[in-house]
Amino acid sequence: MSMSGGKQVDMVSRNEFIAALNRGRVLLYRCDKCSNIQLATVEFCSRCGSNNLTVVESDGRGRVLTYTILHVPPEGFEGYSPYGWAVIRLDDGINISAFIDIKSSEELPILSKVKITGYDERGIVASIDN
């Protein structure tokens, strides 16, 4: 199990979530009632509706479920184009999506290993996990 931690809190703030991303970690909630795991930005258990949730940490490692290489960027991303964006299945079984710093669609087959590395002007950032 790659998760660690176990602190019961009222609510994880977006800033705390981002601070964890910058440590390469993804904050998750584990439901005290039904053990469901979800991202710590969802404030009630999406399975049973409980708000008795405990924060646990994912180590940010996972695999690419699907991705795209963007050639027509939105404002603020012009300097990075082309770049990747992927939906990632963390090893903990939870999905997250992220900017991926790659230039060619050859570089990222589905099921490639990736790791969350931080949060900056590119949003949530992941890189290939060798």
Place this chain on the structure above:
Amino acid sequence: MNKVCVIGTGSTKYGKLNESIVELAVSAAEDAINTANITPKDIQYSIISNVFGVADKQVHLSPVITTNLGIPHVPGLTVESACGSGSIALREGYANVAAGFYDVVLVVGVEKVTHTGTARSTTLFSYCSDFFYEGGSGVTFPGLFASMARAYMYKYEANEEDLALVAVKNHENGMLNPKAHVRKRISVDDVLRSPPVASPLKLLDCCPFSDGASAVILASEEFAKKSGADYIEIIGSGRGASPATLQGRDDITTIPSTRTAAQQAFKQARIEPKDVDFAEVHDCFTIAEIVDIEDLGFFEKGEGVNAVRDGITRLDGELPINPSGGLKSKGHPIGATGVGQVVEVYEQLLGRAGARQVKNAEIALTHNFGATGASCAVHIFRRV
């Protein structure tokens, strides 16, 4: 619930238009009022669907539009549900008439964005995603649907040529629609050779940014009969929702809200997918049309692509999809799209669709969603 009818419709051309957002909306509304054989004084409530009014310096659209129609005392509501705003406005109008609150409701969808340019429009549209996870991490709507396309092609036997066939078909239909934005015949090679936008989607896999407005007049059956106008009946209305992010879905090759909304609408209409004569579906990108026709229940998962290959969804096929040209060719003024689909259905069911007329159409379906399907509404209509 009371029966609800569509007694008149109107639409501007879709495209890069010079008129202001208010002029577009009023023009479409005027057409609908005239078609319905009513005067503005008959309207008791108005629902306006719009997303980026701020881009043309006008929000709070409902009172501005009613004032410019000479009915400033008619209350209204402005609806924003991203690209699904139009069908969701229709649903709210439907609910108000069905519940007996009003006998006559004006629904107008309008959008005016092309003057902002591609980069600004792309950015504005990305605000319709869950921005923290998606738009804020650099993904655009072409990128989100490209991610769905890649997942679909990985899971099922489909390739980029299959996606291109959807674009080719919808452009063929749009050639026959005088109000369509992109009236240009294209080939599979044209699509494959068009510039990459978000792999595996290319420029011709994507609908255009469009300006335009569409309007419908909804009425109780009693009023419809008295009006003397030709009318069609709404026999099913369904709503659905999906997680706002792709990451929140167990399966990225399906849109849950489409399935829920369709099931509700079919149940209410007491018909099955095989009873539908044609459908206007949300083809913002080529992959979307394939996913839609499966989720709506017309084809099994993974089979939508065969239906496209076999020509079943062509205008002369067994189940024409997007005879108007769809979002792909007719255009996608996002607030107007869901209302514009009803304009097409009204014209088709009354035999007024000219060169793109679907023969002997009696039952039609509209399907429109917001973002990657976070919001969705499906409606089913019957010729009376």
